[in-house]
Amino acid sequence: MPKDDLKKLYDVLELPPDAPLRDVHNSHLRLKKLYSGESIVLEPLGEEFTDKKKKKILEQIEEAYAKILASRAPEASRTEPLFSAEAAEEKLSEPEDPAAVVYSGPRLRKARDAKNVSLNELSKELKLRLELLNNLEAERFETLPEAIYLRAQLRTYAAFLGLPPVKVADDYLRRYNAWKEKTSPPPPEGASRRHRS
Amino acid sequence: MAPKSKVKEGEIWAIGGGKGGTGKTFITSSAGTYLARKGRQVVLVDMDIGGANLHTFFGISRPQKSLTSFFEMGASLGDLVVPTEMPNMSLITGDIHSMASDKITFSQKLKLFRQIMKLNAQTVLVDLGAGSHNNTLDTFLIADKMIVVLVPEVIAIENMYHFIKNSLFRKVKMTLKEYGFKEIVQHIWDRRQSYGIVNLKELIDYLRESFSYIGTILDHELSSFQIHLVLNMVRNNQDVQLGASIKSVMMKYLGIPIHYSGYVEYSDAVWKSVRERKPFMLNYLATGCAKEIEILTENLIKSADIDIPGVA
Known part of the structure; x- marks a missing residue:
């Protein structure tokens, strides 16, 4: 592959062309998470950063990653990647295998109780309303805000208790969305994501 | 806008970021303290209009001189500089009488602006306070280093985007105005729907593509538009990595480079x-964040990025 083409691939992963393989893995993972909409960094941009754009970026990232790995195949096969980005995320998680847990409202309450944190303290620390936290744990979905806001709140909640924020938000929102699908007709085509019901 | 020409060699660093309570004053005074300890002549200017409190960080509770005299009595800025207990560091107290x-x-x-540029210092650090008022944006834009302070929270990130976006919009508008394209930016932005433009980057791209002369101007004038990001009150590695994510997103969203200068860990101290408004800056070494302040300030000096394991 010509040098310039290769440099462009590294640019996509936001790396210099001499980056160690470990950085290639880490950057790929980090950017993939970021543009999958998992990050609070993209959330505030809403519709200004369209899903179409995210999808395109994700495709570029995957393409660059695959091509870079192919170009370094001998090295890639003998080096065990150190997923430090993954490790960072799990740094504050519980000793039990977090992948095996489904973070429902009651499960979150249990985790909070185990840490001996009262709802009152949590409310003060996170600057979230007591009522909201209570409803969140009790899964009174009808009282909760739209998913886009809820995700941020869940992540704040999880981070404070040392739970994996992305997984907590994903698990909880899966339940929330299942409830939503059951109770309301599907939104019309092209409805704004920010639209409040 | 003020002319960019400088009389003195000193550099202006402006510290803003949109949201209140992110620690702009803390970062301003800490970075200033580090520079002064390094032997640079430093003047801190408190431009937090309505919320001036930089002086309290130095144990001055009733300042004798403040920006109020500049605005109300026409005092010259140079006469309002007061020394602090810290060698090499002086201070201009903000408008403590809360003028709007x-x-x-x-x-x-x-x-x-003219007088800030003439202040007798190697580095002038301007604490902008919260908000995205035009006066705040203009002060931000005259700086040699535009610094934003952020905490890892959605609202703070949102406010920061707003602040940077407005700064860039104003910069583009003012620049093109200087070149005689007075209302073109606002005109197109107001009709952006009919142009199929959804954000500022697309507006800038549109201007570049449609008018090659404007493209040349923007290439030239926007090359200096670089933001330095400082993350404050981080609690874990994930928070630390937010800086890298913001850098990535800002390049794709606004097309502007961000330097992730560094971070300061949350500490109760x-x-x-x-x-408690303690003048702790003189012994900030004791708070445990001295190393982090050193790294981020050195990166600010060099316009460099912090080296984070796992992030290139």
Whole structure:
């Protein structure tokens, strides 16, 4: 592959062309998470950063990653990647295998109780309303805000208790969305994501 | 806008970021303290209109001189500089009488900028306070280093985007105005739907593509538009990595480079000192964040990025 083409691939992963393989893995993972909409960094941009754009970026990232790995195949096969980005995320998680847990409202309450944190303290620390936290744990979905806001709140909640924020938000929102699908007709085509019901 | 020409060799660093309570004053005074300890002549200017409190970080509770005299009595800025207990570091206290930002006249603003540029210092650090008022944005834009302070929270990130976006929009508008394209930016932005433009980057791209002359101007004038990001009150590695994510997103969203200068870990000691308005800066080494301040300030000097394991 010509040098310039290769440099462009590294640019996509936001790396210099001499980056160690470990950085290639880490950057790929980090950017993939970021543009999958998992990050609070993209959330505030809403519709200004369209899903179409995210999808395109994700495709570029995957393409660059695959091509870079192919170009370094001998090295890639003998080096065990150190997923430090993954490790960072799990740094504050519980000793039990977090992948095996489904973070429902009651499960979150249990985790909070185990840490001996009262709802009152949590409310003060996170600057979230007591009522909201209570409803969140009790899964009174009808009282909760739209998913886009809820995700941020869940992540704040999880981070404070040392739970994996992305997984907590994903698990909880899966339940929330299942409830939503059951109770309301599907939104019309092209409805704004920010639209409040 | 004020002319960019400088009389002195000193550099202006402006510290803003949109949201209140992110620690702009803390970062300003810490970075200033580090520079002064390094032997640079430093003047801190408190431009937090309505919320001036930089002086309290230095144990001055009733300042004798403040920006109020500049605005109300026409005092010269140089006469308002007071020394602090810290060698090499002096201070201009903010307008402690809470004059509304929009009461500042255009000519006062120009005079203020001229005099800030003439201050006798190697580094002038300007604490901008919260908000995205035009006066705040203009002060941000005259700086040699535009620094934003952020905490890892959605609202703070949102406010920061707003602040940077407005700064860029104003910069583009002012630049093109200087070149005689007075209302073109606002005109197109107001009709952006009919142009199929959804954000500022697309507007800039549109201007570049449609008018090659404007493209040349923007290439030239926007090359200096670089933001330095400082993350404050981080609690874990994930928070630390937010800086890298913001860098990535800002390049794709606005097309502007961000330097992730560094971060300061959350610490009860700092939080307490700030809350109690303790003049802790003179012994900030004791708060445990001295190393982080050193790294981020050195990166600010060099316009470099922090080296984070796992992030290139």
